[in-house]
Amino acid sequence: MSVSATSGRGSTDQGSALTLDEILAILPHRSPFLMVDRVVERRHGHSCLALKRVTFGEPGIRTGEGPALPELNPLFLVEAMSQTAALAAAKPGGGAAGGPMVGYLAAIRNFRAVRRAVPGDTLEIRAEVVGRFGDLVKVMGTVDVDGERIGEAELTLSVPREVERG
């Protein structure tokens, strides 16, 4: 796995890592539907690189019949990209009473799942903001495993502007 990490904390042009506490302060999702384990690098309002280890115990794993390996339902790749996109776009405590933000996935375009993820894989999830208009933010999302692209999508999030910036 090759991912770039930055040292130190705080916002810089190069981005910064987020702790789990910081992730949970932004996203309302909780286990088992939290699809981000770590944030390696986040440039607020621009991009985010997150990691997620796929395990047997999560709800997205389906086993099917026969000798096929258990695999992650590809729709969970969309969820992982959407959560990473929200981390790129929103600030901590942007929701009501300073809690996690409330935003919504408004549209998915051109979703491709090239191959399936299996337990033991580490998803490298990237989200890059490519445009904004009103409360809508368009984000290009990708998921790689061991340097190989396994999924991608164009996502549109609805994020109230008061929680998006600042």
Added chain:
Amino acid sequence: MSEDDKAIALKMKNLIISRLKLEIEPEEIANDQPLFGEGLGLDSIDALELVLGLEQEFGVKIEDEEVGVKAFASIDALVAFVREKGHQTA
């Protein structure tokens, strides 16, 4: 409408059709037809796509919703908007 404006209008229609994957022909969009609501039926997600398309293909930015409401009123309004922003030819 000048020949240049007609060419820009056609380019706008093709931009809308290709960015939004509409299954219609350019001539089916009237120049004075409202693009949103009961006109062409576009919505706010389509507006974001068009904002990005205009920036990429015409080099013009729509800064906020207020400007967007005026610019996206019709093809005629879009042509006037990109003309105002300095776009010269199609």
